[in-house]
Amino acid sequence: MANFSKSNVPQFSVDIYQNEYLPEGGREVNAIVTVTSTGGGTTGGLPLPTRPQPSAGGTPISLRSAGEVPGTAPAGPAAAVVIMVDCSGSMDYPATKMRNARDATAAAIDTLRDGVAFAVVAGTHVAREIYPAGGALAIADSSTRNQAKQALRKLTASGGTAIGTWLTLADRLLATADVSIRHGILLTDGRNEHEKPEELKAALDACAGRFTCDARGVGTDWEVKELTGIASALLGSVDIVADPSGLAADFRQMMETAMGKEVADVSLRLWTPQGAEIGYVKQVAPTVEDLTSRRTEAGPRAGEYPTGSWGDESRDYHISVQVPAAGVGQEMLAARVSLVFPQPDGTSHVLGQGLVRAVWTDDMAASTRINPQVAHYTGQAELAQVIQQGLDARKQGDRDSATAKLGRAVQLASASGNEDTAKLLAKVVDVVDAATGTVRLKARVADADEMTLETRSTKTVRVKK
Template sequence: MGNTSHGRLIFTVEVDAPEDLAVDAARADALLTVRARPAGEAEERPGDGKAGHGPRHAEVLIMDRSQSMAASGKLDEAKKAVSAAIDTLRDGTLLGIVAGDHEATVIYPPPGRPLAPVDQHVRQHAKHQVAAQVAQGGTRIGRWLTLARDLFDTSTGSDTVCHAVLYTDGKNEHETPEQLANAVRGCADRFTCDARGLGEHWHRSAIRAVTEGLHGSAAAVLDVPDLTEDFVRLMQDAQQLVMPRMYLALSLTDRFDLGFVRQTRPVQVDLTDQRQERGAEIHIPLGAWAAGAHQYHVSAHFEPESLPLNHRVQAATITLRTEPPAGQADRPMCTDERVLVVKRRSSKAFVIPVSANLTRVEAERELRFAMQDCADAHERGDSALADAKLRQALALAEQLGDARRLRLLRAMAQDGHDGKPVVRPGVSNGQIQQIGLDATRTGPVPDDPVDADTGPRRDTGVCPNCHRPLVAPDAKFCEPCGAKIGAEGAG
């Protein structure tokens, strides 16, 4: 399994990868389950960076103080949430607070000073600055993030766990999506950031851009008073982070190219564009880590004729790496290397075994797109398409046994004239944003993914082009390779 201790955590990598490939297959897929557990019960708690106490933590709290926050007491509730977050931080945590509108301002610590180690005096002064904020201006999230990055850069080293959290109640109207994307790229691999959509009038696109690029969690807080409880939990979770930066390291052999790397649990995120070339390896940033588990879908592409028939061929080696100590260039390994091996079979008649876990991953991806398409169609006013996508999402959630997403979908549905589910009239913008945002949330990794219940088995057939399982019996195209499925079917 590749069980290796690295300082504060012991890492395990499990690989679910069918070895046999069809004669005309052009890709090899693997589902990686990465688990981390504490290295020993004697470990001291993380927090203040002292010897034996784990890494130093730095936290930047980002407040939306735009003019729209003045309505319905939102800014007052947000101040309570930020103050509660400050009270939750352990002594010694480095603290900064950014107030954002169409500009960004550091409201704590005072100008020109580095992030402040939390103590009772710091808490009191920081909360005083939070309470003094007045709603004004617009929203420009990229500027907020850039200022948070600058704060981290002036006060932290490579061994510091840097974490930020922001909320916003409105649309990111003072910058383009491209400007926000550029700002996120400028912060990538520097800190992680959780983001919350507050109330009814925000849009999920900005929240997703932040959290997918900065390895954070995204959520809707529709009832504004709930933000306090959420921020307290986020601070508690952030203080469990003990590895500042982790990387999935892939070394592909000459015949293979990287197709994609996608996180599949607990949240679906395409990580391919974050790749870093490090000598003979490709490194995929995974953000900061605590004890827990994540799953990743890795796909390597190749020309079928390049592989000899009926011979085992090494496609790639897989390991985890982490941030090197100060003054060192090489990222140390956190696990033993795992080897991905494939065998191209000579006959189309050979029965290719199918990974139930990879099949479920594709079905969960289809559910994500159905939910997001439903939200998009509703926003455009295309009720027929929104209703169709809602029904598709409901069916997939039921087949997968996904109780959480099924509950969200049913909350926005009602029976139409023909008895089929349709989007309920009067569904709020907040609910639509939540559906689009939560579409990517797949839940925690099962304790044993090999033996876990992968949901009801469906005879979905296989694609005649790539021989991968289809995600539904009536699929019109193959999601992995994009091939159209003709009337003759794929099964």
């Protein structure tokens, strides 16, 4: 079992940004919650909390390694990864696509650190273990990495596409490892045509919460909403690799990120007082992800929202709370925000904590002031939404609606400094005036440009300090 020094033990902090002042009778309280994990390194092992010391002010809470906490799981690899490679017939058109997929998988395997459990799955209308086979996982070292790369020669293109079977096999393989970080990497070049949508949904429902999964679409013949749905359900990232030659670099980066994860199954727990209700909970940075429907009850007036695995990183969440109306001079705790980590005995440790307040005032300047963080991320969420709506309208031939929505997207991207999204929008529309959102739809748009905009529409920029 890995032992941790203080230098590579993750620490979490929770910071709350809000305007707590409401006008008399006001009910909606908005806050941005910034969660930051630092100091975890990439040396493996599952950190667990020490004596929990909640901190409303965002002071970091130290964790200890699993080896230092009585009653934790026995020693084993720190993480397990299954790489799922599309081997359907379309991967042979052009023939270089399959070769690029093999090279990318080899690059990912080379990035595995020693001690990580791993496997490679070939996905068609069925799922097949390519390495190590036999229903088990291999433990990464120089020998097994070389064996796995040799086994990649068995990857050939034929058959159909049934992604649910790939995920189900990955889940079964990952379940054999006594680890806490379980991760999948999925590559496809086509639509999920050889199983029913409800079969894929059933597989996703069964895998949700058991492992995270990054999804990549190569080329332009796959369905964006299908792949983003997979990544969303499994709390992973999604992206397009329009040119197959870029797969190796992308897979290497994905695996490096996966190897940096140190803590899994962290949840955002929200407690509200009598009469207050959660309106919504959204991750708003680095991407927009609505977590509202993923709430699980966690005791009286408390619910938990999954955040997945963490390495050295920072994320922002937008929380909206409906509180009972009150008069001038009254104040209340609108919500207590806790970052929690499950223990084997069913209890949870608090990694960090912050408070959301409501104060009623007759000072119009105070009650009408919009917190900069809240305003920024409200705009970023709208940006993601209008891009999706604009592209859908364009596909349906509704040019007026597409122009209006994508024009609004250009305006929001410009105002917020989201330069990456602005550049992607400029490949779909001709920008006449970014400040007012005046645009013209381009007569011809490359499939890769449209799909890239749709796939990356939820990526946000942080608030400028």
